[in-house]
Amino acid sequence: MDGQMxxxxxxxxxxxxxxxxxxxxxxxxxxxxxxxxxxxxxxAMKDNEKGTNKESEATYHKESKSFHLEKASVQDSDSAVYYCALSD
Structure with missing residues (x-):
């Protein structure tokens, strides 16, 4: 999803x-x-590796080519711009 949430x-x-x-x-x-x-x-660098930081996490899935960011409970302090990026 692009844009503001x-x-x-x-x-x-x-x-x-x-x-x-x-x-x-x-x-x-x-x-x-x-x-x-x-x-x-x-x-994350390998298939099914989970990146975590505080209450945020994302699991790298090579087959579906996805790395979705998830957070169980957002707070006002989470207000920010989030970017997904790749490097080879």
Whole structure:
């Protein structure tokens, strides 16, 4: 999903990330809080590897070419721009 999301505090969050690269790219989620530069939130390098950071997680699935970001309960402090990125 592209664009802005508005969720009530305590709601679950999923941001989808799919890609078309071949091989085994390194997958990242970056977060950029207001007034700050982007910073790495999660990283995964192999199939079925789960990246975790605080209450956020994402599992790299090579077959479906996905690395969806999930958070069980969002807070106001999670308000930011989130980027999915790949590196070979």
């Amino acid at each position: 508005t969720l009530p505090e305590g709601a679950a969050l999923t941001i989808n990330c799919t890609y078309s690269a071949t091989g085994y790219p390194i997958t990242f989620w970056y977060v950029q809080y207001p007034g700050e530069g982007p910073q790495v939130l999660l990283k």
